[in-house]
Amino acid sequence: MPKTIGFTYDVAADSPTEGKPFSDVHAEFDSQSTIDFVKAAIETAGYKVILIGNLNNLLKMLPDLKVDIIFNLCEGLGSRNREAQVPVILETFGIPYVGSDGLTMSLTLDKIMAKKIFASEKIPTPRYIGIDSLDDLINLDHMNFPMIVKLRHEGTSKGLSKKSVVYNHKELENQAKNLFSIYGTQPLLIEELIAGMEFTVPLIGNDPVEALPSVQVAIKNNVDLKDTIYTFDLVYDPGVEYICPSRIDKELEDKLRDLAVRTYKAVDCRDFGRVDFRVDHNNNPYVLEINPLPSLSPEDAFNLSPQAAGYDYNKAISKIIDAAFKRYGIN
Numbered sequence: 001m002p003k004t005i006g007f008t009y010d011v012a013a014d015s016p017t018e019g020k021p022f023s024d025v026h027a028e029f030d031s032q033s034t035i036d037f038v039k040a041a042i043e044t045a046g047y048k049v050i051l052i053g054n055l056n057n058l059l060k061m062l063p064d065l066k067v068d069i070i071f072n073l074c075e076g077l078g079s080r081n082r083e084a085q086v087p088v089i090l091e092t093f094g095i096p097y098v099g100s101d102g103l104t105m106s107l108t109l110d111k112i113m114a115k116k117i118f119a120s121e122k123i124p125t126p127r128y129i130g131i132d133s134l135d136d137l138i139n140l141d142h143m144n145f146p147m148i149v150k151l152r153h154e155g156t157s158k159g160l161s162k163k164s165v166v167y168n169h170k171e172l173e174n175q176a177k178n179l180f181s182i183y184g185t186q187p188l189l190i191e192e193l194i195a196g197m198e199f200t201v202p203l204i205g206n207d208p209v210e211a212l213p214s215v216q217v218a219i220k221n222n223v224d225l226k227d228t229i230y231t232f233d234l235v236y237d238p239g240v241e242y243i244c245p246s247r248i249d250k251e252l253e254d255k256l257r258d259l260a261v262r263t264y265k266a267v268d269c270r271d272f273g274r275v276d277f278r279v280d281h282n283n284n285p286y287v288l289e290i291n292p293l294p295s296l297s298p299e300d301a302f303n304l305s306p307q308a309a310g311y312d313y314n315k316a317i318s319k320i321i322d323a324a325f326k327r328y329g330i331n
């Protein structure tokens with residue numbers, strides 16, 4: 001009998017925006033085509049798939065749900081604990097699941113909490129301050145302009161535009177004011193801007209963890225992005241290109257992969273994840289964030305990078321599932 005995998009995920013069509021004032025409410029959600037792609041890969045690996053969908057569907061189906069494991073891609077809605085909601089419920093009901101647990105989801109979604117862990121593990125990350133209101137825009141003496149103003153717990157470049165890069169105190173204050181007015185009371189993370197190249201490193205497995213080949217970001221054919229950032233309006237822009245293998249020497253490639261593994265372990269990431277980097281003009285890498293729920297879209301790193309490592313997307317998904325089964329001792 002093939003094992004049965006329940007599949008939890010969020011697609012925009014299942015969650016009305018309820019008149020929210022900004023257009024990026026569902027930016028983190030998967031497209032239906034990504035879900036179809038993942039489902040096909042799970043089936044190719046020899047499993048039976050039960051489509052569940054979002055948290056509401058899961059709660060309705062729970063009483064009668066018979067699965068060996070859940071493949072969880074739910075982003076959730078709301079607080080910095082939104083990605084933890086499904087893992088914690090599954091844990092409560094004793095249902096095994098693929099991917100990180102609630103603690104890791106919340107810890108990493110909150111970029112400031114994650115940076116505190118990076119600092120304690122000596123993982124390089126840009127200098128920063130967190131602010132809850134404009135009154136906190138003091139004590140910036142340890143930081144140099146240009147800086148970047150980000151939301152503390154968002155993903156998918158939400159809240160990032162050209163105005164996010166600020167070159168003086170006035171611009172910083174204006175952009176902070178702007179974000180508070182759009183996103184309410186969400187605290188902000190202000191970081192030193194790392195001018196240079198950008199990479200992301202996908203990882204699979206637990207013991208051992210495999211760091212896959214890094215993927216390099218080019219914008220309008222440039223890999224030296226200087227002070228350009230990956231803004232929200234670039235997410236679907238054809239001017240953004242992912243290059244894999246990256247056009248860098250082995251020394252930097254090894255450094256990125258090694259740091260990616262250390263970051264993954266530092267936050268107890270499980271089964272799969274992805275670490276985002278900037279590298280300055282002296283080849284110093286800085287970890288921006290770790291994503292325990294990275295995009296599995298065929299256009300993204302989890303498709304490109306396995307190919308450079310010598311296997312395909314389907315194999316990557318099957319390795320992720322194998323890692324989870326092994327962790328639970330399920331054969």
Ligand SMILES: Nc1ncnc2c1ncn2[C@@H]1O[C@H](COP(=O)(O)OP(=O)(O)O)[C@@H](O)[C@H]1O
Pocket residue numbers: 126148150154155156157158160191192193194195198228229230231276278288289
């Ligand atoms: N400190 C920084 N220096 C340079 N670019 C940055 C910095 N922080 C973020 N960026 C840019 O903004 C993008 C999104 O930032 P990131 O922290 O990865 O948040 P998200 O969760 O939205 O992906 C990055 O891919 C990068 O282009």
Ligand SMILES: [Mg+2]
Pocket residue numbers: 156157276288289
């Ligand atoms: Mg990122």
